[in-house]
Amino acid sequence: MIIDTLKKNIRLQFLGLLSLAIFSFSANAGHHGMKKDIVDIAAGNPDFSTLVTAIKAAGLVDTLKSDGPFTVFAPTNEAFAKLPKGTLDKLLMPKNKDKLVAVLTHHVVASKVMAKDVVKLDSAKTVHGDMVMIKTSGGTVMIDNATVTSTDIKASNGVIHVIDTVLIPK
Structure with a gap:
């Protein structure tokens, strides 16, 4: 039970970090590279x-x-x-x-x-x-x-x- 809870927390943290990384990348791309010169x-x-x-x-x-x-x-x-x-x-x-x-x-x-x-x-x-x-x-x-x-x-x-x-x- 404790191990299952730890695995679930680790997965949630990983998904949270992954979501944050994806959001940061897309926001950064929109700010720096998406507008044409x-x-x-x-x-x-x-x-x-x-x-x-x-x-x-x-x-x-x-x-x-x-x-x-x-x-x-x-x-x-x-x-x-x-x-x-x-x-x-x-x-x-x-x-x-x-x-x-x-x-x-x-x-x-x-x-x-x-x-x-x-x-x-x-x-x-x-x-x-x-x-x-x-x-x-x-x-x-x-x-x-x-x-x-x-x-x-x-x-x-x-x-x-x-x-x-x-x-x-x-």
Whole structure:
């Protein structure tokens, strides 16, 4: 009888510890690994396929998968299509990698800036080192000559704001 009670208590303790371990793992996974980073979000959205191709060609995947935080003003495929004919093809050539890196890093701010914060700013310094001008008028936010069409796409390492025009550094 005593041995049966001990076995039952040991089993209950083991099950309790196992349950605690499973709960801790799932809570930890949900907090640290389940949210996608900026690159994963862009790669999972067909509207950003050109951007993802450019990020890969520029060798910026690891950078944009790092801890950040980053704010990315992400041009859509339509935004890239607005560039003068041949511009994108030239930028994607290996010999023009430095120019491509300059263009892409001109779309990134080295901090997490949510939409409610962007509207309070008139400029922001990009990772490229240049400033982008920010204007807000009647609910529309402009980053240089690009209109922000969607905001606050949260990533594990920052935030994405979608823009309709590719930003070109000066």
